Amino acid sequence: MTGNEMSPDAAGGIERHGYDVIVIGAGGSGLRAAIAAHESGAKVAVVCKSLLGKAHTVMAEGGCAAAMGNLYPDDNWQVHFRDTMRGGKMLNNWRMAQLHAQEAPERVMELEDWGALFDRTDDGLISQRDFGGHRYARLAHIGDRTGLEIIRTLQQRLVALGIDVFMECTVTDLFKSGDQISGAFAYWRETGRFVVFEAPSVVLATGGIGKSFKVTSNSWEYTGDGHALALRAGATLINMEFVQFHPTGMVWPPSVKGLLVTESVRGDGGILRNSEGKRFMFDYIPDFFKKETADTEEEADRWYEDKKNNRRPPELLPRDEVARAINSEIKAGRGSPHGGIFLDIASRRSPEFIKRRLPSMYHQFKELADVDITAEPMEIGPTCHYVMGGVEVDPETEVSVVAGLYAVGECSGGMHGSNRLGGNSLSDLIVFGKRAGDAAAAHAGGLGSSRPGVSDEEVAAAQRSALAPFEVQGGENPYTIQQDLQQTMNDLVGIIRVAAELESALGEIQKLKERAAHMTVEGHRQYNPGWHLSIDLRNMLLVSECIAKAALARQESRGGHTRDDFPGPDPEWGGKNLVLRLDSTGTGVDLSEQPLPVMPDELKKFFEEE
Known part of the structure; x- marks a missing residue:
């Protein structure tokens, strides 16, 4: 658990620990931040409310987006940047989108160096698959268990480096000394005993907010902890109105309603049909995407055989477009018996292909819904999946407006604008996790002996x-x-x-x-x-x-x-x-408007050329 734990006395004494950097959350972004901070020379601890290995990153099954060009040499960071901005409807922080597109390939190769076992092409390169909104196949993947493999790889490195981990330990408050962070207050979930962490740098990597919604793909941990901790510490949130409803969550049986069905099913050939058997997505192609989206079934089907010369199928439009189309079909009375629509890959691919490429999905439906996806369609529908909004951070360092407080992953805002492309989450985690860890370590190291402290009154x-x-x-x-x-x-x-x-x-x-x-x-x-x-x-x-x-x-x-x-x-x-901050009462929020950062001309040209 941790190498320097103190035993509280029977009267309820409080443990105290001192670190340079505390990372709250043990998903992909938190682990990558902790590794980076440690390698920068900082004394680091990870605090997570669940067990190590149970982070929601494991549910990101389809792949990790990076313009490596392994399948299509024409792919590069500029195209990935353009796709990300377009997917976010140009509301993204352009610098974050640029850094993400430029650095994702290096971070993926780093994972491979650390032992990640990616699927391979016939030439032995990392295989890459298609996903909605991406011009080229660029998702590095391990079957449909990519997030699990990334978590396994990062955890293995974390343990090998000897970084302290406090599992099943929930942070309830952040401490400040003046205008800068000084630590965090937490409790052990098993015993209820309290813990004080003194640290001048805190990295929030707590994930999303999905458990505020009735139907969600998110697990129990996703209660907006990092968002709320940041607000109460004086930080600001942006883009909170943008909540992504993943187009495909399970709808039956009720016990698993909302459980994620990976976009890989559509990336590998699955199509959407309504109760009339119609492939309805052709009726919902926005003008913005008509130049590169197929108009007919024949054209869409040819795309899988000759992807360079044909427009992509409409099932691979960005998630917001697909989710709205599915919602419209259900509201129009053309839904499936249990209130969803049908996702069909059985009629498109062989059972061997499906079991090889989508082993988790085959197992999930067989065990939980008694549906054999190699022989029959799945019933799916939109489910609350991801929040694009989060803590407003500097794109270079991921620091918030509060000195010493950093945010990465789903609890940070700006990178994805109004809509996240599938696959961009896993690369977001590792790109900005490293940047946050490096910056948090540098901040702590730069304070010397003048570190902020935590008073007994604050703890009480x-x-x-x-x-x-x-x-x-x-x-x-x-x-x-x-x-x-x-x-x-x-x-x-x-x-x-x-x-x-x-x-x-x-x-x-x-x-x-x-x-x-x-x-x-x-x-x-x-x-x-x-x-x-x-x-x-x-x-x-x-x-x-x-x-x-x-x-x-x-x-x-x-x-x-x-x-x-x-x-x-x-x-x-x-x-x-739209920027949100805690109001003067400390119980509500105030809202204000803020202009977007202006994109430089050398990046605007990627959109003008269209």
Whole structure:
């Protein structure tokens, strides 16, 4: 667990640990940040609320996007940059998109050097597959278990380097000394004992916010912890209105509703049909993509045989476009028996091909839904999958507006704009994880002996806040509040939005916050999931308010944000971000507008040439 653990006394003494860099989260971005910080000479620890190896990165199955040109020599960072910006509807931070496209190939090769076993081409190069929104096949992959292999590789290196890991340890607050970070407050989930980490650099790598929604592909850890910790520490969030609903989640049986069905199924030939058997995606090709998207089934089918000379099938449009099309078919009454639509690869590929290329999907449907995807179609539908919004960071170093506080991965904002392309998440993790780790170590090293400290008063206040639910008598169960929040977000802040529903959602969230202030936790601190949820709920409610408030303010439809009352993109809105920060009461959020960084002319030319 960790090499310098202190034993708390029976009266409830608090452990204290000192580090240069604390990384909160053990997914791909957190592990890569920790490795980079360690290799820069810093004393590093990783703190994660689950077990090592259980991070949501393992659910990123399809591949890691990097313009390596192994299948198509014409691919390069400029094309990848253009695809990323177009996928994000030009709301991305251009510098982050540029750095990502330029550095992803090197980070992938680094993983291979560390032992990642990528699938190979006939020539022995790393194989790359097609994904929605990418002009060329550029996703380095390991079957449909890419995220799992990346986590395995990074964890193996983390352990080999001897980096301390605090597992099943939840961070509830960040400490500050003046305007800079000084540490973090946490508790062991098993015992309820408190832990203080003193560190001048903290890297947030906590993932997303999906558990605020009723139907989601996200696991239980995704409660917006990093977003909320950053807000309470004085940082800002951007792009929070942009929530990606992955087009393909399982819809049956109910116990697995929302569980991810990888985009690899469509990348390897799967097609979408409605209840009438129609391949409906041809009816939903936006003008923006018509030049490179097939108009007919025959043209789309030829693409898989001769990808250089034919336009790609419409099933491989960006995720926001596909999700909206599926949602429209379901609302029009052309859905499957269980409320989704059909994803068919059985009629397109041999059973041997499917089992070789999509082993996890074959197993998942066979075991959980008793569906043999080599012989019959899958029932799928949109599921809350990813938030493009997060902590506003500097593109070069990933530092927030708070000195010493960094954010990477899904809890950071800017890289993906209004919509993330599939495969860009895994390369995002390793590119910016390294940059954040390097910068966090440099910040800590530059302070010398003048490091900020953590006072006993701050620790006592954090302890009182964490234990508050135990002090309330006769209050409400946190599980009831969570269920109501999930239903509210699902019904009022979902894939299609209107002003009246968003205003209603904000009103409901305020009521839920008032209920949460009086929720009761019974029993002891040991093994108490109700207490864990009560702490998570504070974060979920704050982040849900950010999403709803930003969604109400942005009066247009763009990427992962669709307003039925403002159905098209607005050029004026395409030039600004919405910034959220904690209000003066410390319980709500304020919103302001901020112009996008201006892209330099040498990068604009990639879009003018189209």
